[in-house]
Amino acid sequence: MKKSIILSFVLVVAIGFTAFSPQEKKGAKTTDAGKGKATQLSYKKDIAPILKKYCLPCHTEDMMNPSELYLDSYENIMAGGKHGKPIIVGKPDSSNLIKKISLKPPFGDPMPLKRKTEFPADTLKILKAWIEHGAKNN
Secondary structure: OHHHHHHHHHHHHHHHHHHHOOOOOOOOOEEEOOOOEEEOOOHHHHHHHHHHHHHOOOOOOOOOOOOOOOOOOHHHHHHOEOOEOOOOOOOHHHOHHHHHOOOOOOOOOOOOOOOOOOOOHHHHHHHHHHHHOOOOOO
């Protein structure tokens, strides 16, 4: 009798932990916490929409921005601007794109301009993971 009560208690606790543990959304982008390995990241589906939301319309060929950095296409991103290439493949923390979206970049104003809060952490993780794993045009 005592054994079955203990077994029942253990089973209830195990089910409780399973029910309340964080669940991954189906089809969600994930990173391997131990290695920072990005899975399923795509320039077209993941990166371009981020750049469109935060970097355009200022960084397009239609706008005369002083940096001459255009982020409206993969080719333009990789070509860079007056201050060189914004991405160092495999090195997100050395990439100017990542440096410029910090609140206190090592040079110039933080991007996007007039932003007063931290760049969204989840969005930053996506950009860093994409750069770290090759910044591919996929």
